[in-house]
Amino acid sequence: MVPENMKKQLALAVRSIQWSYAILWTDSATQPGVLRWGEGYYNGDIKTRKTSQGVELNSDQIGLQRSEQLRELFKSLKTAEISPQSKRPSAALSPEDLTDAEWYYLVCMSFIFNIGQGLPGRTLAKGQPIWLNNAHSADCKVFSRSLLAKSASIETVVCFPVMEGVIELGTTEQVSEDFSLIERIKTSFLNSLHVNVPNKSGVLKSRDQEDLAYVAFDHNANNVESIPEIGYDIANATSPDGSSNAFQANQPLDETFMVERITSGTSQVQSWQVMDDELSNCVHNSMNSSDCISQTFASPENIASSPKCNNPSDPRARDLQKCNNPKMTLVDPRSDDWHYQRVLSDLLKNSDQLLIRMHSQKFHQESSFVSWRKGGTMDCQWPRSGTSQKLLKKVLFEVPQMHLDGLHESQEENDYKEGMRLEADEIGMNHVMSERRRRAKLNERFLTLRSMVPSITKDDKVSILDDAIEYLRKLERRIKELEAQKGMTNIEPGTRRSPQDMVERTSDHYFSKSNNGKKPVVKKRKVCGVDETGREINSDALKGSYANDVTVSAGDNELVIEMKCPSRSGRLLEIMEAVNSFNIDFNSVQSTESDGNLHLTIKSVFTGATIATTKRIKQALQKVASKF
Amino acid sequence: MDNSTQESHLRSENSVTYESPYPIYAMAFSPSHPHRLALGSFIEDYTNRVHILSFHPDTLSLNPHPSLSFDHPYPPTKLMFHPRKPSPSSSSDLLATSGDYLRLWDVRENSVEPLSLFNNSKTSEFCAPLTSFDWNDIEPNRIGTSSIDTTCTIWDIERTVVETQLIAHDKEVYDIAWGEARVFASVSADGSVRIFDLRDKEHSTIIYESPHPDTPLLRLAWNKQDLRYMATILMDSNKVVILDIRSPTTPVAELERHRGSVNAIAWAPHSSTHICSAGDDTQALIWELPTLASPTGIDPMCMYSAGCEINQLQWSAAQPDWIAVAFANKMQLLKV
Numbered sequence: 020m021v022p023e024n025m026k027k028q029l030a031l032a033v034r035s036i037q038w039s040y041a042i043l044w045t046d047s048a049t050q051p052g053v054l055r056w057g058e059g060y061y062n063g064d065i066k067t068r069k070t071s072q073g074v075e076l077n078s079d080q081i082g083l084q085r086s087e088q089l090r091e092l093f094k095s096l097k098t099a100e101i102s103p104q105s106k107r108p109s110a111a112l113s114p115e116d117l118t119d120a121e122w123y124y125l126v127c128m129s130f131i132f133n134i135g136q137g138l139p140g141r142t143l144a145k146g147q148p149i150w151l152n153n154a155h156s157a158d159c160k161v162f163s164r165s166l167l168a169k170s171a172s173i174e175t176v177v178c179f180p181v182m183e184g185v186i187e188l189g190t191t192e193q194v195s196e197d198f199s200l201i202e203r204i205k206t207s208f209l210n211s212l213h214v215n216v217p218n219k220s221g222v223l224k225s226r227d228q229e230d231l232a233y234v235a236f237d238h239n240a241n242n243v244e245s246i247p248e249i250g251y252d253i254a255n256a257t258s259p260d261g262s263s264n265a266f267q268a269n270q271p272l273d274e275t276f277m278v279e280r281i282t283s284g285t286s287q288v289q290s291w292q293v294m295d296d297e298l299s300n301c302v303h304n305s306m307n308s309s310d311c312i313s314q315t316f317a318s319p320e321n322i323a324s325s326p327k328c329n330n331p332s333d334p335r336a337r338d339l340q341k342c343n344n345p346k347m348t349l350v351d352p353r354s355d356d357w358h359y360q361r362v363l364s365d366l367l368k369n370s371d372q373l374l375i376r377m378h379s380q381k382f383h384q385e386s387s388f389v390s391w392r393k394g395g396t397m398d399c400q401w402p403r404s405g406t407s408q409k410l411l412k413k414v415l416f417e418v419p420q421m422h423l424d425g426l427h428e429s430q431e432e433n434d435y436k437e438g439m440r441l442e443a444d445e446i447g448m449n450h451v452m453s454e455r456r457r458r459a460k461l462n463e464r465f466l467t468l469r470s471m472v473p474s475i476t477k478d479d480k481v482s483i484l485d486d487a488i489e490y491l492r493k494l495e496r497r498i499k500e501l502e503a504q505k506g507m508t509n510i511e512p513g514t515r516r517s518p519q520d521m522v523e524r525t526s527d528h529y530f531s532k533s534n535n536g537k538k539p540v541v542k543k544r545k546v547c548g549v550d551e552t553g554r555e556i557n558s559d560a561l562k563g564s565y566a567n568d569v570t571v572s573a574g575d576n577e578l579v580i581e582m583k584c585p586s587r588s589g590r591l592l593e594i595m596e597a598v599n600s601f602n603i604d605f606n607s608v609q610s611t612e613s614d615g616n617l618h619l620t621i622k623s624v625f626t627g628a629t630i631a632t633t634k635r636i637k638q639a640l641q642k643v644a645s646k647f
Numbered sequence: 648m649d650n651s652t653q654e655s656h657l658r659s660e661n662s663v664t665y666e667s668p669y670p671i672y673a674m675a676f677s678p679s680h681p682h683r684l685a686l687g688s689f690i691e692d693y694t695n696r697v698h699i700l701s702f703h704p705d706t707l708s709l710n711p712h713p714s715l716s717f718d719h720p721y722p723p724t725k726l727m728f729h730p731r732k733p734s735p736s737s738s739s740d741l742l743a744t745s746g747d748y749l750r751l752w753d754v755r756e757n758s759v760e761p762l763s764l765f766n767n768s769k770t771s772e773f774c775a776p777l778t779s780f781d782w783n784d785i786e787p788n789r790i791g792t793s794s795i796d797t798t799c800t801i802w803d804i805e806r807t808v809v810e811t812q813l814i815a816h817d818k819e820v821y822d823i824a825w826g827e828a829r830v831f832a833s834v835s836a837d838g839s840v841r842i843f844d845l846r847d848k849e850h851s852t853i854i855y856e857s858p859h860p861d862t863p864l865l866r867l868a869w870n871k872q873d874l875r876y877m878a879t880i881l882m883d884s885n886k887v888v889i890l891d892i893r894s895p896t897t898p899v900a901e902l903e904r905h906r907g908s909v910n911a912i913a914w915a916p917h918s919s920t921h922i923c924s925a926g927d928d929t930q931a932l933i934w935e936l937p938t939l940a941s942p943t944g945i946d947p948m949c950m951y952s953a954g955c956e957i958n959q960l961q962w963s964a965a966q967p968d969w970i971a972v973a974f975a976n977k978m979q980l981l982k983v
Contacts, residue, residue, distance in 0.1 A: 385982070387951050388949035391932065408882065408908045414722065421721055422721055422747040
């Protein structure tokens with residue numbers, strides 16, 4: 020039983036040395052051999068002070084009141100957790116009002132320690148004070164709350180045994196080991212305890228209620244079997260304790276402790292230790308690198324179930340494990356931060372998620388992700404209108420069409436679709452489609468050939484082939500002629516034009532479909548236009564601008580395409596194929612080759628049926644032009 | 648309670664945001680240069696850009712390398728760096744892009760040079776556009792591409808030849824993923840996931856078909872840590888379907904906690920049971936696959952909200968505690 024004036028004594032002690040907090044860990048009334056929160060006094064930073072009553076308080080009263088309020092807050096959170104339905108009793112403080120140090124203090128209330136375990140437990144077992152410097156960076160095996168301490172910037176923690184249990188003092192300052200300080204406090208502390216001044220301060224009025232709450236709490240904990248759902252909650256709530264056990268179970272630094280642990284423990288404890296080993300290794304690894312996730316999966320189970328090994332009488336162990344596994348494995352054990360975040364969220368399950376996040380963000384490089392909550396984003400505003408998977412669909416469905424646009428495949432695609440539509444019911448659909456495509460390709464090639472041969476008299480395929488043959492023969496003769504000349508160039512330089520200087524080809528009303536009733540354009544006008552454009556292109560070529568090698572201009576009822584690109588065999592064919600795919604009716608095509616460049620001017624009547632925009636045509640041609 | 652706290656995620660302590668001049672779609676981490684990542688623009692036009700950035704987790708800084716950005720014809724549908732470390736003698740890094748063609752780029756110290764362009768069409772200069780590709784990390788000379796012409800093409804990129812081309816599906820193939828050196832899987836508009844073995848090209852195994860026939864499957868991710876599992880997403884669906892190749896046709900799990908359609912999935916590079924998904928609901932969710940499925944469905948482990956539809960998601964293999972998401976014209980690196 021905690022003496023009534025204990026809080027006052029703790030207050031005096033901790034304020035005399037100006038440390039942040041004092042906690043008395045005492046024997047649990049319901050679980051012998053276990054140290055739990057007995058009393059505490061918080062002397063650290065306070066963020067907001069809510070004074071519901073307008074009464075002026077002196078610093079003593081403020082401090083006592085604050086400590087009491089923190090305790091109440093903890094109990095209210097606890098209550099809410101055990102019976103979520105019941106409304107949280109109104110506490111003077113809400114979680115939002117707390118500083119990090121107060122959080123630390125608050126979370127400490129949830130810890131229990133077996134004798135010989137944890138800093139308080141070991142102090143009691145040894146009967147010696149323990150002075151811990153750098154508590155925030157202490158190995159979690161030495162000081163299970165080190166991460167919490169880190170968030171609260173607690174640097175020094177001291178434990179020493181007293182009559183009632185263990186006093187723990189902590190401060191945000193770095194205080195070097197000074198056992199005389201402990202002695203001093205102990206003397207004044209214990210002395211004043213003997214004085215036993217009855218303290219009638221109003222803030223202690225809830226003492227009885229608090230004890231009641233303990234009883235209720237422990238009652239639940241011991242009757243997990245009958246109330247499995249509550250047991251579930253308790254299991255989560257006790258996990259900080261569990262983890263501290265696990266962390267401390269193998270403590271290579273403190274061998275005496277190890278011995279104590281083993282001798283006092285049951286055989287069960289030893290078997291657990293193997294797993295604990297694994298756990299701490301994992302935790303260690305994960306501190307350095309987080310690549311051992313699979314290895315550490317087992318650890319939450321250990322954490323959850325390790326409390327049981329220290330409670331040999333415990334019939335709830337089985338249930339604990341049973342009901343914990345699905346839940347606890349959700350903890351990502353890769354980082355201790357995670358674990359503590361989880362502990363906090365379990366502890367404060369019914370309080371604001373925001374709060375936990377706020378708190379946990381104090382850890383360096385905290386995860387960007389937060390724990391998922393069902394319905395947590397119910398009122399989250401995201402654009403619900405519009406197409407779903409908009410960009411993904413564009414990438415998969417539209418980008419390919421962009422590639423195809425302007426290429427001859429699009430022609431095929433149209434044919435393909437047409438074929439599908441018209442003859443979908445026919446058994447020989449595939450054959451029809453492939454035949455249709457073959458014909459389309461054939462026609463296309465003929466038209467291209469026709470555009471390359473200057474003197475074509477008739478439209479039919481035989482004539483085209485005849486003229487092409489004739490043209491080829493002509494070219495062959497020409498080559499022979501030129502080759503013969505080449506031998507003479509040394510004698511007569513410059514008397515003749517070199518063959519690559521200018522080869523001009525003109526074709527008449529290329530690709531004017533005979534069946535669409537379009538009148539062939541008068542030759543005179545056309546030739547004139549062609550000549551003009553040709554000059555322009557040549558002047559462009561002198562400027563040598565490579566980037567703007569394609570211009571597509573749509574004038575009055577006319578589409579003019581001018582382009583220049585490095586000459587290469589088959590280039591013209593490709594260009595014509597690309598242009599063909601836009602279903603453009605041509606008036607004229609003129610191509611010249613000079614200085615290794617191919618100049619091309621295509622004129623066509625601009626019909627409403629042309630679907631492609633000038634931009635599309637330009638893109639398609641640029642693409643052809645940039646090919647090597 | 649409070650869900651208006653998304654702003655607080657933009658804290659510099661646990662995420663970095665890069666704002667690009669263009670909308671972003673494709674994205675890749677470099678396994679061999681752990682600080683490097685590539686971003687592909689999404690402009691519905693011919694001219695697009697690929698940017699190379701370097702990311703330093705210690706200082707949480709993201710630096711673009713203007714000298715390493717280059718033009719790409721049409722938006723790249725996927726970017727991927729060489730899955731292995733290059734030979735110690737060379738400091739260069741290979742980057743592959745897909746779009747109208749599969750292209751290889753040599754990312755050097757101060758420049759990016761086009762290495763090769765892969766065209767599998769013998770009859771034409773134009774090959775069918777590629778929806779995606781995957782680089783075989785066991786035999787990195789192998790890249791598989793998926794195309795809207797229903798085929799998958801396996802390239803030997805060292806010899807720049809087609810190793811094989813398979814008519815993989817009845818409709819457009821939307822994604823491809825390698826499992827082993829010679830085994831790959833693909834998803835298609837025909838709604839099936841099929842597994843192919845290059846040693847037996849005659850047969851493929853259908854391991855999943857979308858519940859409503861012809862619901863296209865858009866993306867596929869093979870769990871590299873446990874090859875029994877792969878994940879796929881459907882068109883206009885909030886589901887992530889987890890498949891076990893040992894039990895064809897019946898998914899082992901369906902993750903259905905997204906409130907909008909899912910756009911991207913990525914398995915954890917270092918864990919066999921974790922997967923991240925992102926979608927139109929602006930959320931990125933990290934899931935842990937339980938050993939036993941609960942009857943009420945699987946809840947994600949944790950979540951992040953970007954405030955905007957997330958289009959792309961990559962989990963860094965070199966730095967597994969970082970996930971990159973792309974939304975609108977932003978790329979954000981998130982600490983896991």
